Amino acid sequence: MEAIAPMSLLEARAVEKRYGGVVALAGCSVVIERPGIYGLIGPNGAGKTTLFDVITGATLPDAGSVGIEGRDITGLAPYRLKSIGVSRTFQECRVFPQFTCLENLLFALQLHGGGKAKEAHRMLELVNLHGSAHEPASSLSFGQRRLLEIVGTFIVQPKFLLLDEPASGVNPVLLETLADFLRTMYRERPGVFLIVEHNMQFIMQLANELIVMHQGVVLDRGAPAAIQASPRVIEAYLG
Amino acid sequence: MKTDWRKSGAILGLILGPVGILYCLPFLVSGQPYLLHVIALSCLYAIPAIGLNVMLGYTGLVSLGHMAFAGIGAYTAAVLMVDAKLGFWSALAAATLAAGAAGFAVGAICLRFRSHYFMIVTLAFGLLLHSVMNNWDAVTRGAAGFPGIPRPAPLALGEWAYPFGPLPNFYRLALTGLLVAFAFQWLIVNSKFGRVLAAIRQDEKLAAFKGANTMLYKTTAFAIGSAIAGFGGVLFVSFLRAASPDAFSLAESINMVLIVIIGGAGYLAGPILGALLYIGVPEYLRAANELRLVLFGALLVLITLFAPQGLAGLLERGWRRLRR
Numbered sequence: 001m002e003a004i005a006p007m008s009l010l011e012a013r014a015v016e017k018r019y020g021g022v023v024a025l026a027g028c029s030v031v032i033e034r035p036g037i038y039g040l041i042g043p044n045g046a047g048k049t050t051l052f053d054v055i056t057g058a059t060l061p062d063a064g065s066v067g068i069e070g071r072d073i074t075g076l077a078p079y080r081l082k083s084i085g086v087s088r089t090f091q092e093c094r095v096f097p098q099f100t101c102l103e104n105l106l107f108a109l110q111l112h113g114g115g116k117a118k119e120a121h122r123m124l125e126l127v128n129l130h131g132s133a134h135e136p137a138s139s140l141s142f143g144q145r146r147l148l149e150i151v152g153t154f155i156v157q158p159k160f161l162l163l164d165e166p167a168s169g170v171n172p173v174l175l176e177t178l179a180d181f182l183r184t185m186y187r188e189r190p191g192v193f194l195i196v197e198h199n200m201q202f203i204m205q206l207a208n209e210l211i212v213m214h215q216g217v218v219l220d221r222g223a224p225a226a227i228q229a230s231p232r233v234i235e236a237y238l239g
Numbered sequence: 240m241k242t243d244w245r246k247s248g249a250i251l252g253l254i255l256g257p258v259g260i261l262y263c264l265p266f267l268v269s270g271q272p273y274l275l276h277v278i279a280l281s282c283l284y285a286i287p288a289i290g291l292n293v294m295l296g297y298t299g300l301v302s303l304g305h306m307a308f309a310g311i312g313a314y315t316a317a318v319l320m321v322d323a324k325l326g327f328w329s330a331l332a333a334a335t336l337a338a339g340a341a342g343f344a345v346g347a348i349c350l351r352f353r354s355h356y357f358m359i360v361t362l363a364f365g366l367l368l369h370s371v372m373n374n375w376d377a378v379t380r381g382a383a384g385f386p387g388i389p390r391p392a393p394l395a396l397g398e399w400a401y402p403f404g405p406l407p408n409f410y411r412l413a414l415t416g417l418l419v420a421f422a423f424q425w426l427i428v429n430s431k432f433g434r435v436l437a438a439i440r441q442d443e444k445l446a447a448f449k450g451a452n453t454m455l456y457k458t459t460a461f462a463i464g465s466a467i468a469g470f471g472g473v474l475f476v477s478f479l480r481a482a483s484p485d486a487f488s489l490a491e492s493i494n495m496v497l498i499v500i501i502g503g504a505g506y507l508a509g510p511i512l513g514a515l516l517y518i519g520v521p522e523y524l525r526a527a528n529e530l531r532l533v534l535f536g537a538l539l540v541l542i543t544l545f546a547p548q549g550l551a552g553l554l555e556r557g558w559r560r561l562r563r
Contacts, residue, residue, distance in 0.1 A: 056448070082450035094445040096438050107438055110431055111450040156450075 008033050008067065010055070010160055010192050015064030017050050017216075024050040026216035027064070035190040037182070039197055039207035039224070043237050046213040048196045049091055052162050056081055056088050068160065082112060085159035085191075089166060093146050097138035101129055101148055104137055105155045112156050123151045127181050143174040150178065159191040167199040175199075179206055200238075204228070212237060261414055265407030275410055281511075281518040282413040283478055286471030288498045288510030289420045293427060294464035295496065296505035298457060299440035300350075301358050304365020305468055305495050308345075310372050310487030312338035312469020313476040317385045318378060327391035331473050338469020339462045346461030350454060365492050372484040384483040388476045409478055416474045417511070420467050425507060427463065436460055440505075501542055503551025512550040516542075 010032040017025040025047045032038060040048050053059035055066050057076045065074045068084055081087070096104050105120040124130040127147040132140060137148055150166055166182075167175055179202065186193060197203040203210070203224075210227040212219045214236045220227060227233050260267075268274050287309045294300040316334035319325040325333070349360045372379045379385060390409065393402040403409050427433045435456050438446040447453045476482040485491075494517065502513020520538065524531040546553035 058444075077452075078444075078447045079450050079452045081448070088448060090444075094442055096441045096445065098437070098441055103434075107434060108449045110434065152449075 009035070009069060010194070011067045012051060012055060013065050013067070015051065015054055015066065016062045017047075017054060017059065018062055023216050025054065025061070025064075028213070028217050029064075030211060030218055032192050032194070035192055036208040037186055037193040037195065037206055039195050039203040039210040040213065041197060041200070041203060041210055041227075041237065042213035042219070046237075047216040048213050049164055050216075051213070052088060052164055052194075052196060056086060056162060082108075082156060082158075085157075086162070087153040087156060087158035087160070088162040089149050089153055089164055091164045091168070091196075093142065093149055093169070095137040095145050095149050095152065098136055100134050100136055101140070102133040104148055104152050108152060108156050120155060123155060126184060127151055127177055143170040146170050147174060147178060147181070150181070154185050157189055161191060161193045163193070163195045163197075165196055165198060167197055167202045175202060182206060258418065262411060265410060272406055275406055277519055277522050278515075279406065279410040279413045279478065281514045282410070282417040283471060283475045284495075284498065284518050285417050285511045285514035286420045286474065287468035288495055288502070288514050289417075289424050290464040290467030290471065291495050291499050292464075292504060292506075292510045293424060293436075293467065294460055295499050296503075296509060297428060297433065297440060298436045298460040299443075300457060300461060300464075301361075301496065302349075302365075302461070302464070303358050303362035303489070303492050303496065304345075304368065305361075305464070306472075306487045306491040307365040307368035308338045308342050308465035309468040309472030309475065310368060310482075310484070311341050311465075311472070313472035313482045313487065314372060314379050314385065315469070316473040317388050317476060317482050320389055321385070321387055327389065327477065331470070334473045335466050335470040338472070339466030342465020342468075343458060343462035346458045346465070350457050350461065362489065362492075365489055369484055369488050372487060379482075379484070382484060384481050385476070386481045388480050388482060390477050390480070403477075413474055413478065416470065420470065421507070421511070423467065428507065432456070432459075497539070499549075501539060501549055503549025503553075506549065506551030506555070508554075509549050509551040512554075516550065 008031045010030075012028060012030045015025050015028045028047060028051060030051070040051070042048055050059065054061045057073070057078050060075050065072055067073060068086065071084070073081075073084065096107065099107060101124060102117070102120055105123065106117060109120070121130060121133065124133050129140075129144060129148060129151070132144070137145060140148060146166065146169065150163060153161060153163070166178060170178060182193065183206070195203060195207065207224060209221060210224050211221040212227060212230075212233050219236055220230050220233050222230070228238065264278065265275060287305060290308075291302065291305045294302055294305075312334040315337040316330040319330040319333055320327060345364050349357055349364065352360050373382050375381070390403040391412065393400040395401075401408060403412055427436075435446065435451050438449070438451065439453050439456060443453050472487070475486065498513035498517045499510055500513070501516060502511065503509030521531060521535050524534050527534055542550065548555075
């Protein structure tokens with residue numbers, strides 16, 4: 001395995017992953033050196049979610065390494081990620097349906113030595129879910145559940161946040177709420193926000209930088225405007 | 240504050256009232272020893288069912304080898320009491336710990352598998368342990384069973400003594416064992432540990448990403464469930480004064496799953512209601528002769544159809560309607 005650069009905040013180096021004959025990641029390398037909101041975009045099958053899974057230990061890579069702040073975390077068990085400040089969401093919306101909204105947030109705090117219910121209430125208020133604080137998560141609409149899922153990742157104050165298609169299935173009104181919430185969180189606690197997204201309008205207005213993946217490798221990266229004008233990206237993805 | 244005291248007093252009364260009645264039950268049914276026998280047996284079945292409820296109802300682990308751990312407890316106590324001449328209470332504690340430790344070791348292996356694979360591996364372990372009980376003649380006395388398991392020595396206070404030989408007295412011991420297991424279950428469910436188990440049951444992957452070492456939690460739940468089963472197993476063989484491998488067979492493990500599901504998996508009272516129904520109803524259907532099991536089977540199908548969350552779920556639904 002290749003060494004992790006000591007100065008990078010988050011680094012995936014030469015990561016390879018195959019599922020049978022399908023190559024999901026073909027020596028993919030991503031280095032993030034500064035806090036910021038990063039959009040991870042690309043066509044379906046580009047390897048974005050697999051990269052998330054490898055970074056968060058949900059999938060072991062066939063080759064390559066993953067590092068956080070100079071520490072090799074390749075294959076680290078998911079439950080240990082929280083202690084190094086990594087939090088993530090999934091393509092399919094995941095909340096604890098039988099817990100109330102508040103319990104969903106407090107659960108993560110409980111596992112990390114407790115925390116203030118006041119902060120959980122404030123976060124619910126930021127996404128207009130405070131009225132449903134004591135309702136079971138199963139009673140929420142899909143978009144609201146998505147917001148709850150995302151709020152749940154912020155409650156433990158992660159330094160590295162990986163969101164997998166947060167805008168998927170969320171209506172335009174809630175999308176605005178979500179974008180405002182993410183900006184507020186970034187303003188309050190700047191970290192590395194890595195967001196996989198297909199909703200280009202949403203990610204373009206939110207991200208400081210876009211990383212474009214194609215066929216298991218990084219095709220290009222840069223400011224949103226530059227990416228929109230990139231001939232390689234236009235050919236492979238934006239069309 | 241005054242209101243709080245009143246509320247606490249009311250809750251205490253609501254708990255102590257029925258418990259008091261249950262302890263006085265031998266006086267209320269003094270002319271019906273058979274009824275008391277069936278209720279005592281139901282209490283003894285409800286204890287391992289509570290252990291399984293911690294695993295199945297609260298953690299989502301369907302074990303098909305649960306009664307094998309009751310057997311580990313039962314045979315450990317039998318050997319300690321009969322061969323090593325240890326007292327009942329020490330043997331009970333040691334057997335409970337032995338069943339818990341065996342549960343932890345077996346759970347650590349079984350829990351590497353998921354869903355139906357997990358069920359199959361627990362079934363295999365159950366068969367394996369049953370086979371050991373059936374064939375290790377030197378220790379377990381084999382298929383003939385382990386006779387002469389004593390009841391606890393009488394509790395003595397000066398000249399007053401409380402022997403456990405008479406049925407009413409042993410019933411009270413079984414009831415106490417059930418209440419201990421029930422209180423332990425309540426403590427687990429209402430603890431932080433119990434919250435994590437509930438989260439694992441709902442979405443294990445999410446619980447792991449929230450920071451829970453799900454394998455450790457599940458293995459611990461398996462060990463606790465097994466320890467409770469072992470505790471119940473000791474009381475069971477002490478009641479019957481003999482241990483037989485058939486009491487801890489695959490069929491009994493499947494019966495235990497049915498007891499929990501019919502009673503209401505994930506409800507505190509589920510295992511008790513399930514045991515009362517599962518043990519009590521077939522006994523009182525004996526009047527129907529050969530139709531007995533047909534009627535009982537039909538009753539189980541009806542419960543599954545109309546009360547998919549078990550009797551406890553049905554009662555909860557009824558209570559909610561009443562409060563509306």
